[in-house]
Amino acid sequence: MDLPLPPSAPTIPIREDLRLRPWRLGDEDVITAACQDPEIQRWTTIPVPYTRENAEFFLEITASDWASGAGGSLALVDPREDVPFGSFGFVSIRADHRASEIGYWLAPDRRGHGYAIAAVTALSEYALGLVGLDEVYLRIDPQNVASVAVALGAGYELTATAVTDARTPDLLDTYTRYSPRHREEGAA
Numbered sequence: 054m055d056l057p058l059p060p061s062a063p064t065i066p067i068r069e070d071l072r073l074r075p076w077r078l079g080d081e082d083v084i085t086a087a088c089q090d091p092e093i094q095r096w097t098t099i100p101v102p103y104t105r106e107n108a109e110f111f112l113e114i115t116a117s118d119w120a121s122g123a124g125g126s127l128a129l130v131d132p133r134e135d136v137p138f139g140s141f142g143f144v145s146i147r148a149d150h151r152a153s154e155i156g157y158w159l160a161p162d163r164r165g166h167g168y169a170i171a172a173v174t175a176l177s178e179y180a181l182g183l184v185g186l187d188e189v190y191l192r193i194d195p196q197n198v199a200s201v202a203v204a205l206g207a208g209y210e211l212t213a214t215a216v217t218d219a220r221t222p223d224l225l226d227t228y229t230r231y232s233p234r235h236r237e238e239g240a241a
């Protein structure tokens with residue numbers, strides 16, 4: 054079954070000072086700078102050390118992921134500046150299961166303002182609403198307290214422990230899974 058994903062990365066408005074937009078050429082330097090952060094290197098699967106060539110490859114891959122209908126990453130910006138300071142995206146949309154993990158990072162100097170919670174909330178609503186996925190989930194190391202707080206703040210709850218991940222076999226038993234909290238019918 055084909056998913057109604059756009060053939061290119063979408064723009065998702067969040068609020069006046071926050072928007073998810075396609076990554077594009079020219080963003081390499083901000084990606085490279087942000088990905089020097091030890092927290093991003095510790096908790097995500099980016100290459101370490103992270104070079105400008107890695108950022109160039111990331112831009113190519115995420116564009117081709119969107120073009121192939123698999124969904125990719127989006128840049129978080131303040132539309133008035135349009136300089137990316139975060140990455141939020143579908144790690145892998147599996148059309149057969151109509152499900153996707155959402156992954157993210159925020160540049161260190163932009164943390165602590167609720168931007169990650171707002172972006173995860175908006176991307177989740179986009180995926181479950183406009184795209185029509187049946188399921189979105191987050192996979193988080195329980196020691197990653199900031200990310201667990203993002204999950205809870207974005208309306209997710211812990212649904213599984215010891216989630217496997219072929220990309221990081223050394224962390225096989227440490228990941229936990231968060232899924233959107235069930236909403237009562239008619240609830241806000």
Ligand SMILES: CC(C)(COP(=O)(O)OP(=O)(O)OC[C@H]1O[C@@H](n2cnc3c(N)ncnc32)[C@H](O)[C@@H]1OP(=O)(O)O)[C@@H](O)C(=O)NCCC(=O)NCCS
Pocket residue numbers: 092093096097157158159160163164165166167168169170171192193194197198199200202203206
């Ligand atoms: C995870 C990440 C995006 C969170 O960014 P952030 O700016 O803290 O997110 P928000 O401002 O939206 O806040 C999230 C919540 O986490 C809390 N928080 C942040 N850092 C924390 C910490 N070290 N300990 C406890 N709580 C923390 C904040 O207080 C906030 O809670 P609140 O809404 O109750 O006040 C950011 O830390 C990051 O990029 N980390 C590295 C990459 C990463 O871990 N990605 C996720 C992989 S699963």
